[in-house]
Amino acid sequence: MIRRMVEGIERIKINFTLGRWPIEIFGQNKPTHMQNGFLHMVIEDRLLRLYGERFKDYIVQLKTNGLKTEPAFAKALKLEGDPYLELLKLSRWTDRELEELWEEPK
Secondary structure (H helix, E strand, O other): OEEEEEOOEEEEEEEEEEOOEEEEEEEEOOOHHHOHHHHHHHHHHHHHHHHOHHHHHHHHHHHHOOOOHHHHHHHHOOOOOOHHHHHHHHOOOOHHHHHOOOOOOO
8 A cells, every 4th residue: 555645635556466456446535536547547548449459459568568557658659757647638638639649650
């Protein structure tokens, strides 16, 4: 279990394994739909739907090679800086703006 203050808001993260499955529980003292973990899942879902199967396959490949989810998305999209904060910024972008962000690897 890890408790930290991020941007003035306390957060808690608990990691454990259930059988073969790694589990992570994340929480902040604010409504679920406003928590960073939830917002990350929303933008990640948007990106996966927007960019399609090849993007998904690339993310899976990056994760298989050891990256966590947010860093994998940041690497795929060539985002600089903290991948967790950069994904939150993308959540405010329109689909049109997002469409121009990803270039398929050759």
